[in-house]
Amino acid sequence: MVQVISPSIAQMRSASSASRVFSNRPVLSAPRGSCTRIHAQQTATEQVATESKFTNLKPHTAFLFPGQGAQTVGMAKDVVEEVSAAKGLFAQASDILGYDLLKVCIEGPKEKLDSTVISQPAIYVASLAALEKLRQDSGEEVISQADVAAGLSLGEYTALTFAGALKFEDGLKLVKIRGESMQAAADARPSGMVSVIGLDSDKVNELCEAANKEVGAEEGVRIANFLCNGNYAVSGGLPGCEAVEKMAKEFKARMTVRLAVAGAFHTHFMKPAEEKLREALASTEIVEPRIPVVSNVDAKAHSSPEAIRDTLARQLTSPVQWEKSVNLLLHSGLEESYEIGPNKVLAGIFKRIDKKHKITNVQV
Template sequence: MASFSSLVLPSISLRRSSISTCNLGFRNEISRISLENLDRGGGVFMSVAVGSQTTVVDDALFKDYKLSHAFLFPGQGAQAVGMGVEAQKVTVAAELYKRANDILGFDLLDVCINGPKEELDSTVLSQPAIYVTREVTSLAAVEVLRARDGGQAIIDSVDVTCGLSLGEYTALAFAGAFSFEDGLKLVKLRGEAMQDAADATKSAMVSIIGLDSEKVQQLCEAANQEVDKADKVQIANFLCPVISGGLKGIEAVEAKAKSFKARMTVRLAVAGAFHTTFMDPAVSRLEAALASTELRTPRIPVISNVDAQPHADPDTIKKILARQLTSPVQWETTVKTLLNNGVEKCYELGPGKVIAGIVKRMDKSADVDNIGA
């Protein structure tokens, strides 16, 4: 697998259209980084000085990317007591848990394996738990894949990644945008800030089974007619789909769902109304943490939850991660982006087959596999 600390990027002259390549060792060789907002088709550019050379990275660097194999990472709500057990059989994976314990200040693996479920479901614990477990199981899954005939060739061919909500952080770490440790610190802060926002107002999320997004929007509107403004609901994920909002609004949705011909509703194991304005109090805290974190241009495209586009500029990625807290997850558009761009094979990394099921539901002919660990 390619090194996360080195990336080959096009060197673009602002005065000439010629393009050359240079190797950027982001950890050791960058002597100066400055962000320039250049009025060039609305793009954002990162000017990087390496010795006497200057390389300008357009945020649209990955706009015309070609893809063949994709790694997909699940998000919060996928946690379960017992996760992480199999990953302990892989030495490098077990070591990640030890490193995580030092950062978090508690035995994360013990909570993952033994629970209790109520503790694991709290946003403060579940977000770091899922991040670490997804990171760990991705490494373990890579080893499982490597042992297969032709597995190494598949690993080397992974050229795009994305993650559902919290899973976007794992995708960015996999793509080398930040280190495992920095990603965990961000997720820890994110979880704490979101938990505080959730504690401030009673809110929840519920998945609606058997309705398309248009019907779900109508369901939201019907529920909102019966509750105060503070309890109103909205779609937080257009594919599953998931509704997020005040507790009374969610209860109204659950009561009305059958009349809209929904097959069933499933309350998600999360602390509050994520991906809505209920999370506004958490945004400034995450922005401050992101501002002090080193982000690098991903080595491969990472499709954003906010706009279903890959971004190359670290400053833009930071802004998008902050916006993600209050923005609906564009997972349907993200999956369509992969399918429409001709992805040949998708791999869901870790236990469960939720994302694989979503991909197959959108395209029955899609080649998608789950790599458990």
């Protein structure tokens, strides 16, 4: 296998791993019968202390990573020809996945690349390949300027890998399980997503409530992606999606777009997938990120590995708080951003929130 982890990130991961060893030392002096309780209290205290590390964000440069839907047939063709490290990433990914990921990215067909089980690993690897392109073209100095990261849904795994919390191969294995379990949950119960354009979040919530009265709670919908004002995606049962499409004009929506996804992501429909992913996360090494990574679940940056595991699992059934995350960064003083990966989806959303913000696209 080709190993392409950045030396600087690998060194920081080693330091983080060492701190975990010391923090997990057993209590040797406790009386018999009280070791478990004292250790649990210490662990809780350590987590609270660790979680306070990223409380007061003062970011300058953010690296942002796209989620599912950013993929296009033909992506990564040029980057693997120009950047040997990017080619190495795809070679390593194919060994792990058991199929030629690069060939699917370049040749498609579109239906195969767009499938949940393939698009998620494809975007993860392609985004990290774009990062290697930036490293080769602009140097390590530009990479080291990033002092905060975030990713939209799937992109959070890419952000955590960039931040050193996950090894490349471990992140890819998690993404593979994530895509497969989400597809299985969608296959088990028909559901969908609809993008509602032209309304604020309060109006979209009202629309969802009206639709749910017609179809009932089990087939109902709710906002699943809080992207930016005028662009929210609702998710739920197919009858609920159809009701939203039918009633949207009454609520003055400009338009609705049925999303080409397998099912109702970021809702209770994905509960079986959350359980499967939680099992995988429990056995995966995660260390403290070297820079803050803002979570989709609560728009906070977590430093505790256990908190990161929990939010990654809950992400599948929780709304994506992207709008809140972007506002947090902007209000904390963020000056510039890089969108790293296929297409310019995040740049478009960012500009809807702050037209003047400087954002550079690094595409594949």
